[in-house]
Amino acid sequence: MNRINKKLQEDKKLLSIYFTAGYPKLEDTVPVLEELVKSGVDMIEIGLPFSDPLADGPTIQESSTTALKNGMTTTKLFDQIKDIRKTVDIPLIVMGYFNPMLQYGVEKFCKACSEIGIDGLIMPDLPLAEYEEHYKATFEKYDLKMVFLITPQTSDKRIKQIDTASDGFIYMVSSASTTGKTSGFSNVQREYFERIDALNLKNPQIVGFGIKDEETFKAATKTAKGAIIGSAFIKMLTEKGIEGISSFIKSIRP
Amino acid sequence: MNYNVNEKGYYGDFGGAYIPEMLYPNVEELRQNYIKVMQEPDFQKEFKELLKEYVGRPTPLYYAKRFSEKYGTKVYLKREDLCHTGAHKVNNTIGQILMAKRLGKNRIIAETGAGQHGVATATVCALMGLECIVYMGAIDIKRQAPNVARMKMLGATVVSAESGSKTLKDATNEAIRDWINNPTDTHYIIGSVVGPHPYPDMVARFQSVISEEVKKQLLEKEGRENPDYVVACVGGGSNAAGIFYHYLDKPEVGIIAVEAAGKGIHSGESAATSALGKEGIIHGSKTLLMQTDDGQITEPYSISAGLDYPGVGPMHAHLFRSGRGEFISVTDADAMQAGLDLCKLEGIIPAIESSHALAIFEDRKFRKDDVVVVNLSGRGDKDLNTYIEYFKLA
Numbered sequence: 001m002n003r004i005n006k007k008l009q010e011d012k013k014l015l016s017i018y019f020t021a022g023y024p025k026l027e028d029t030v031p032v033l034e035e036l037v038k039s040g041v042d043m044i045e046i047g048l049p050f051s052d053p054l055a056d057g058p059t060i061q062e063s064s065t066t067a068l069k070n071g072m073t074t075t076k077l078f079d080q081i082k083d084i085r086k087t088v089d090i091p092l093i094v095m096g097y098f099n100p101m102l103q104y105g106v107e108k109f110c111k112a113c114s115e116i117g118i119d120g121l122i123m124p125d126l127p128l129a130e131y132e133e134h135y136k137a138t139f140e141k142y143d144l145k146m147v148f149l150i151t152p153q154t155s156d157k158r159i160k161q162i163d164t165a166s167d168g169f170i171y172m173v174s175s176a177s178t179t180g181k182t183s184g185f186s187n188v189q190r191e192y193f194e195r196i197d198a199l200n201l202k203n204p205q206i207v208g209f210g211i212k213d214e215e216t217f218k219a220a221t222k223t224a225k226g227a228i229i230g231s232a233f234i235k236m237l238t239e240k241g242i243e244g245i246s247s248f249i250k251s252i253r254p
Numbered sequence: 255m256n257y258n259v260n261e262k263g264y265y266g267d268f269g270g271a272y273i274p275e276m277l278y279p280n281v282e283e284l285r286q287n288y289i290k291v292m293q294e295p296d297f298q299k300e301f302k303e304l305l306k307e308y309v310g311r312p313t314p315l316y317y318a319k320r321f322s323e324k325y326g327t328k329v330y331l332k333r334e335d336l337c338h339t340g341a342h343k344v345n346n347t348i349g350q351i352l353m354a355k356r357l358g359k360n361r362i363i364a365e366t367g368a369g370q371h372g373v374a375t376a377t378v379c380a381l382m383g384l385e386c387i388v389y390m391g392a393i394d395i396k397r398q399a400p401n402v403a404r405m406k407m408l409g410a411t412v413v414s415a416e417s418g419s420k421t422l423k424d425a426t427n428e429a430i431r432d433w434i435n436n437p438t439d440t441h442y443i444i445g446s447v448v449g450p451h452p453y454p455d456m457v458a459r460f461q462s463v464i465s466e467e468v469k470k471q472l473l474e475k476e477g478r479e480n481p482d483y484v485v486a487c488v489g490g491g492s493n494a495a496g497i498f499y500h501y502l503d504k505p506e507v508g509i510i511a512v513e514a515a516g517k518g519i520h521s522g523e524s525a526a527t528s529a530l531g532k533e534g535i536i537h538g539s540k541t542l543l544m545q546t547d548d549g550q551i552t553e554p555y556s557i558s559a560g561l562d563y564p565g566v567g568p569m570h571a572h573l574f575r576s577g578r579g580e581f582i583s584v585t586d587a588d589a590m591q592a593g594l595d596l597c598k599l600e601g602i603i604p605a606i607e608s609s610h611a612l613a614i615f616e617d618r619k620f621r622k623d624d625v626v627v628v629n630l631s632g633r634g635d636k637d638l639n640t641y642i643e644y645f646k647l648a
Contacts, residue, residue, distance in 0.1 A: 050549075050550065051418065051550040051551045051552075052418065052423065052424075052427055052536070052537075054273075054274060054427055054430050054434075054537075054538075055274040055434065057431070058417065061417050061418070062417075065417075065418065068550060073548040074548055074549070075548075097535075098272060099534045099535040099536070099545070099549040099551070100548060100550070101549070102533075102535065103532070103534060103545065103547065103548060103549030104548075104549065124274040124275070125272045125273060125274055125535065125538070126272065127271060127272060127273060127275070130270060130272065149274065150275060151275055151276050151437075153276075153278075153279040153438075154275065154278070154279070155279070173275070176276065176434065176435060176436070176437040177435050178276075178431045178434050178435060
């Protein structure tokens with residue numbers, strides 16, 4: 001069984017962390033990963049940096065720009081993490097934009113992920129229809145779970161389509177925003193979380209965008225299975241470096 | 255072969271809507287409604303009236319006698335430079351503002367490079383009394399101060415794009431982010447035939463008034479609707495889409511797209527996407543774009559800010575790959591000289607973008623009785639500083 005599906009069966013709220021590969025320093029990718037695992041996170045999204053990350057706010061874009069300047073590439077990332085399964089056994093997801101994957105070659109990219117032991121992919125700009133028509137078979141051949149996003153504006157009909165197409169979890173974007181934007185959750189978000197919960201989807205939901213501390217983590221996981229922290233983690237990493245990881249994770253889930 | 259968009263939003267291999275889910279409801283709403291709205295009689299009536307009374311259409315199809323004599327062929331100039339605001343851009347912003355109103359949107363966002371599309375958007379927002387926010391790269395804001403002032407005078411808010419390379423592609427990213435953050439009340443007026451489906455098709459349809467007029471005007475002047483060639487410069491490609499549109503399916507009409515070679519195709523400072531680009535995804539569309547081997551989008555260069563875009567609209571990528579279009583690239587130096595030549599020969603100061611299209615006659619020879627229509631997409635007032643510096647005119 002894929003590590004993502006297995007993890008989702010555990011009887012706890014999951015904490016997932018996004019970080020940009022090759023940030024703050026090019027060779028920090030593996031040390032950050034290992035420190036996150038030691039700190040007890042449940043799942044990690046490894047961000048493959050892109051020059052034009054449309055869905056991201058300034059924090060993640062700046063970390064991506066730095067990582068690219070540091071020399072990060074798709075080939076470099078796969079090389080850095082080629083032996084990661086010797087030390088890390090939690091689910092690992094690669095999150096990036098579709099163009100670098102397209103240039104690397106979709107099948108070659110999937111094959112490399114599978115050989116490393118990557119469990120899933122998040123490609124925000126690869127939409128459902130394109131995925132199903134052109135790429136689904138390849139992703140499945142390499143047992144990679146494609147994770148789709150839903151937002152407060154996504155219709156119930158489309159949510160159900162996405163639920164049908166998914167086998168893992170649904171990435172529930174907390175509000176109409178780019179990453180790193182919101183400050184806490186309002187009633188609008190709570191109603192949205194409850195509305196989604198009431199749909200009784202077959203895939204559990206993990207909330208992302210706007211999670212930054214214990215309070216927002218708790219609010220997001222009241223109905224959802226887990227939550228993803230990205231921008232707030234990158235900010236911490238910029239300020240405190242790898243040494244700051246364990247106390248940051250403890251502050252989210254004491 | 256079909257050169258128009260198919261029902262899935264593709265021109266051959268190119269197009270589609272590679273957008274994050276956050277944009278899906280907006281883009282889908284537009285996709286489901288744009289053709290229906292455009293075909294409504296009162297939309298057509300209002301659109302045509304504004305083009306006539308406000309923009310000043312039809313623009314003349316001018317026989318450039320001395321220019322023709324110089325190059326030994328018959329050259330007509332489609333005078334989009336005489337449109338209100340000084341370029342063809344306003345054809346599209348008029349169409350899209352009417353579209354936005356019918357979709358119930360009251361807040362308008364746009365991206366701009368040199369500021370021409372920003373000015374055209376600010377203009378129609380003032381006309382309709384709608385809020386207008388224009389994203390412009392921090393570097394372009396410095397380079398294009400008069401257009402920034404124009405937009406502000408017209409009541410628009412100009413927001414500096416500080417991310418990435420701080421130019422047009424980043425301004426486009428910021429506009430897209432704004433749309434993600436404002437998903438219900440906002441319409442995004444994209445300025446070219448780029449972006450996710452249905453934008454390339456919608457913008458091409460609004461700009462198609464250019465070739466619709468050429469057909470009628472040429473019939474009067476030459477006794478035939480079809481010229482032998484239509485020529486236009488291509489950055490994203492909206493003026494080209496407009497003048498090509500009604501000739502796409504007429505194989506007897508040659509289609510010539512002129513890209514900016516900058517300092518030379520292999521100089522490392524160029525915007526000749528068909529020569530340097532590879533298939534990929536930019537701003538929600540699968541098309542040809544300039545990128546690294548790793549799929550990072552690279553920064554183009556041209557002396558003309560309007561051609562300084564690392565991609566090209568999917569329609570043009572298809573015209574290139576299918577061989578339907580002839581693609582020529584022109585350097586800064588040749589474009590500047592062609593611009594100055596037109597001033598001296600015809601008393602018309604062209605935009606540097608349009609000068610690229612005029613520059614092909616030096617090397618691309620036409621027969622004596624060929625009828626060649628060049629889209630003179632904009633006027634050169636905005637480029638005076640560049641002309642002055644380049645030719646040391648001051």
